[in-house]
Amino acid sequence: MKKLILIASSTLLALLTLACLVGYWGYRTIIDYSQTPLVLTEAKELTIARGTSVHQLAQQLETDGVIQDKWKLKWLLKLRPELAKIRTGLYEMTPSQTLADLLNDLVNGKVKIFSVTLVEGKTIAEWEQQLANAPHLQLTSEVFSAVLMDQGDDSALPEGKFFPDTYHYTADSDARELLTQSYKMMEQELAKAWAERVPGLPLKSRYQMLILASIVEKETGQAFERDQIAGVFINRLNLGMKLQTDPTVIYGMGDRFKGNITRKDLVEDTPFNTYRIFGLPPTPIAAPSKASLQAVSKPAKVSYLYFVSRNDGTHVFSTTLEEHNRAVDIYQRKKK
Structure with missing residues (x-):
């Protein structure tokens, strides 16, 4: 009897051991x-x-x-x-x-987190096209104007009022939420630049600062020149001179611009043709960066009234028209 009990116990122990081994094997198989x-x-x-x-x-x-x-x-x-x-x-x-x-x-x-970078120096029309191509982003027509209305801005003029930066979103997010962040960021940065501005700027409002910053943005090829370019425009405004800046002409031309400005374009009477009008154009011409806002807020104290491109992203700055014309002869007329 004792022998049978011993055999049964051994068999049970063996079965339990086998069950444990099989269980462990199964557990390890699933974990692996x-x-x-x-x-x-x-x-x-x-x-x-x-x-x-x-x-x-x-x-x-x-x-x-x-x-x-x-x-x-x-x-x-x-x-x-x-x-x-x-x-x-x-x-x-x-x-x-x-x-x-x-x-x-x-x-x-x-x-999954998506991102879209709204690049400085671009227009609302260019950003709209970019947002339309952004994956999994819900976009409605006139979304920029809709955000202005949401924020109590009844001007219906969205150009320049949204901050260029990289924004993140999840699938099927509404572009309106993303652009609301952008609008509020521009409001904050513009308010800060306006509060920190140096005395004596020929600017009557934050909106005028925004307009001038957009022009500086479009004229700047190298970051280290930004405050000098701002200084030139501030000097011209203080003296009552026309700004005579090509980017405003191009903006006024809209879809008609094909890569070149003609003499006819320079004499065309549009609100954005700063070769014809005095002072600033009626709206910004692009999205200015934080650096451009700061450059207008604290422009370089220079005597320059002119600048011309060296065709490498930098400019030659001049104080007199005679110096400027010589630079034009060297870098522009000989190029032609």
Whole structure:
């Protein structure tokens, strides 16, 4: 009898040991599976729609060839049920991710972040085209004007009123939210530049500072010249001279500009032709950077009234018309 009991006990112990070994093997198989890299050669977007279950996700991933042996995923979720609480959104899968990494992202809602850079010196029309091509961004017509209305700006003149910077958003975000940030940032930077301006500037309002900063932005090829260019325009305004700056002419031409300005263009009577009008044009001509706002706020104290391009992004600055004409002869007329 004792022998039978001993045999039975040994057999039971052996079975328990085997069960433990099989269980451990199964556990390690599932855990190792969770650490297996996704089957991807490049980044790929993954959309989790509202109501998608983790089992539907498993089928989708296997169908797309991103994972294999989806039954192991189901066992993984039994071992770690917290990984089944996936959130809706658009995610990015990468070759470096493991299945566990992906599931953790889905559970924590680490959706893909997109970015769009609104470059300084560009117009609203150019930015509209850029936003229209931005992936997964909802864009409505007249969105810039809509933001002005939202912010209580009833001027309906959006040019120059949005701050150039890099903005981040998630899939299906409304461009209106992004541009509201941009508008508020420009308001802050403009207010700061206006508050810190040096005495004696021939500018009656923050809006005039914005207009002049947009001109400085378009005329600046090298950053170190920005405050000198601002100084030239400030000097001309103080003396009642016309600004005579080509970028304003180009802006006034609109779609008619094909890369060259003719004599006819320079004498055309438009509100933006600073070869005809005195003072500033009626609106900004582009989005000025923070640096251009600061340059107008604190322009260089120079005697210069003229500058001409060296054709390499830099300029020759002159105090007299005679000096300026000599520089034009050297860098512009001989070029032709």
